[in-house]
Amino acid sequence: MLAKINPTSTKSWAKLKEHQRQIEPSHLRDFFSKDPKRFADFQVSFDDILFDFSKNRITKETMGLLKQLMEECKVADGIEKQFSGATINETENRAVLHTALRNFSGNPVFVHGKDVMPQIFKVLEQMKSFSEKVISGEWRGHTGSRIKSIVNIGIGGSDLGPMMVSEALKPYHVSGIQGYFVSNVDGGDIAETLKNLDPDSTLFIVASKTFSTQETMTNARSARKWLLDSGAPQGAIAKHFVAVSTNHQAVADFGIDPENVFEFWEWVGGRYSVWSSIGLSLCCILGYENFESFLKGAHEMDEHFKTAPFENNAPMIMAALGIWYVNFWNVDSEAIIPYYQNMHRFAAYFQQGNMESNGKSVDRNGKAVDYKTGPVVWGEPGTNGQHAFFQLLHQGKHMIPCDFIGFSNSPYPLSDHQQKLMANFFAQTEALMMGKTKEEVMAGMGESINKNLVPFKVFEGNRPTTTILANTPNPNTIGKLLACYEHKIFVQGLVWNIFSYDQWGVELGKQLAEKILPALDASDSNHPQFDSSTSGLIAKFHKDRTKS
Numbered sequence: 001m002l003a004k005i006n007p008t009s010t011k012s013w014a015k016l017k018e019h020q021r022q023i024e025p026s027h028l029r030d031f032f033s034k035d036p037k038r039f040a041d042f043q044v045s046f047d048d049i050l051f052d053f054s055k056n057r058i059t060k061e062t063m064g065l066l067k068q069l070m071e072e073c074k075v076a077d078g079i080e081k082q083f084s085g086a087t088i089n090e091t092e093n094r095a096v097l098h099t100a101l102r103n104f105s106g107n108p109v110f111v112h113g114k115d116v117m118p119q120i121f122k123v124l125e126q127m128k129s130f131s132e133k134v135i136s137g138e139w140r141g142h143t144g145s146r147i148k149s150i151v152n153i154g155i156g157g158s159d160l161g162p163m164m165v166s167e168a169l170k171p172y173h174v175s176g177i178q179g180y181f182v183s184n185v186d187g188g189d190i191a192e193t194l195k196n197l198d199p200d201s202t203l204f205i206v207a208s209k210t211f212s213t214q215e216t217m218t219n220a221r222s223a224r225k226w227l228l229d230s231g232a233p234q235g236a237i238a239k240h241f242v243a244v245s246t247n248h249q250a251v252a253d254f255g256i257d258p259e260n261v262f263e264f265w266e267w268v269g270g271r272y273s274v275w276s277s278i279g280l281s282l283c284c285i286l287g288y289e290n291f292e293s294f295l296k297g298a299h300e301m302d303e304h305f306k307t308a309p310f311e312n313n314a315p316m317i318m319a320a321l322g323i324w325y326v327n328f329w330n331v332d333s334e335a336i337i338p339y340y341q342n343m344h345r346f347a348a349y350f351q352q353g354n355m356e357s358n359g360k361s362v363d364r365n366g367k368a369v370d371y372k373t374g375p376v377v378w379g380e381p382g383t384n385g386q387h388a389f390f391q392l393l394h395q396g397k398h399m400i401p402c403d404f405i406g407f408s409n410s411p412y413p414l415s416d417h418q419q420k421l422m423a424n425f426f427a428q429t430e431a432l433m434m435g436k437t438k439e440e441v442m443a444g445m446g447e448s449i450n451k452n453l454v455p456f457k458v459f460e461g462n463r464p465t466t467t468i469l470a471n472t473p474n475p476n477t478i479g480k481l482l483a484c485y486e487h488k489i490f491v492q493g494l495v496w497n498i499f500s501y502d503q504w505g506v507e508l509g510k511q512l513a514e515k516i517l518p519a520l521d522a523s524d525s526n527h528p529q530f531d532s533s534t535s536g537l538i539a540k541f542h543k544d545r546t547k548s
């Protein structure tokens with residue numbers, strides 16, 4: 001069992017409150033001018049990744065107190081329990097072992113006394129062999145055509161992870177195979193995807209931990225119909241459909257050959273499942289070697305997380321800073337801004353990772369918490385974001401800590417694109433930190449000074465950012481970055497005394513949708529069983545459909 005400590009009852013919490021009051025008036029600009037060593041003092045280097053924390057509103061005392069908070073909340077004990085397979089997802093009575101899926105240490109990992117590593121390696125071997133057959137053309141469609149299109153059908157963690165990583169690693173895609181990701185139950189998603197595909201050369205991967213998710217099963221049935229409507233016989237399903245699931249019975253009921261099922265386990269949470277057979281589409285799109293390199297990167301980050309002292313532990317510091325801003329600076333939101341266009345779904349991926357994990361208001365004792373927990377997480381790539389929401393980051397009333405993620409080298413060495421991209425990357429965090437004073441604005445205006453405009457051109461600055469600068473966006477580094485953010489989320493959940501690995505909050509909407517569906521199918525437009533707003537909207541839905 002995880003410790004159940006109310007973080008607000010710790011000594012460090014009270015000290016952090018007082019400390020925040022003391023440093024609130026200080027400007028980051030002054031921290032830098034007073035301490036030429038600030039960059040060196042507030043950074044962590046791990047392999048080729050540099051984490052620069054110096055542009056945060058912190059001092060050495062802040063970090064000391066945050067470290068004390070981690071100790072008082074028994075974070076180290078929680079980490080040890082997670083990695084060793086204890087049942088830390090208590091409300092679902094499960095262990096949490098996505099880290100075992102990328103455990104290349106050679107050490108066993110036990111769940112209820114059984115080492116899970118042999119079964120993990122067995123499934124990895126199955127994924128390797130299958131993806132090699134698809135890529136080499138040994139696996140063919142029912143008419144003998146090579147597979148050219150892989151369509152992953154899943155949603156949430158069964159979609160966002162592989163889709164985001166596939167995009168992030170575009171330069172590593174194998175030639176001759178195109179990956180597609182269908183998730184939304186909106187028929188447009190699958191219809192637009194399939195309209196240009198050839199059934200004979202298309203392979204569907206139905207990815208669903210439960211194999212009961214409404215969106216995924218609806219899309220899978222439409223895909224099956226599309227294949228059969230093309231004239232394919234029933235037996236063709238075995239050549240064009242494989243499944244990734246923990247629910248073997250439901251997969252068999254759907255008609256997928258048990259030979260073509262890639263297993264994973266209940267101790268893999270949906271939003272942490274990209275490392276499992278949910279990554280099968282990635283193996284087919286990137287090749288197994290690249291997938292393994294991605295897993296190995298994550299494993300290296302796991303080792304760093306487990307062993308590095310707090311002062312040198314990147315995920316731990318990221319978690320601590322998030323808590324610092326949410327609980328002591330009253331921050332509600334944080335942004336992730338990758339300066340790499342291929343990472344355009346990275347923020348969306350961690351929106352699920354973070355908000356589904358830590359969007360909780362009941363503690364591990366089942367009591368309502370009286371402090372803030374997980375923030376709103378969002379973001380878009382730079383430089384595009386600069387021309388959209390950066391105005392608010394620079395001059396708005398919200399303090400929004402941002403992570404800027406960039407790479408020194410681009411896989412696209414086109415003229416000076418990378419230098420221009422990275423000039424913006426460095427400039428933005430400097431601008432957010434330094435701001436521009438009234439005096440600087442006036443000096444810049446020279447003779448043509450228009451005093452009325454001065455207040456509009458002043459930048460307060462003092463806006464916190466963390467810069468993560470890596471060498472190049474390869475599979476290993478992307479694996480490390482993902483694992484780093486995963487651990488950040490976990491550590492925050494430990495401190496907030498919440499269960500990060502369940503998601504009861506998604507149930508109510510699903511249940512109500514099941515109740516409303518028959519009312520939409522019915523010929524009758526009058527459904528007073530719902531509240532007046534819902535029944536009024538349903539009536540309009542019926543009216544519109546009879547008109548069209």
Ligand code: F6P
Pocket residue numbers: 155156157158207208209210211212213216270271356503506
């Ligand atoms: O949205 C809830 C959720 O359970 C997520 O946690 C999960 O990633 C997603 O639905 C998909 O679930 P499944 O893989 O079982 O279809």
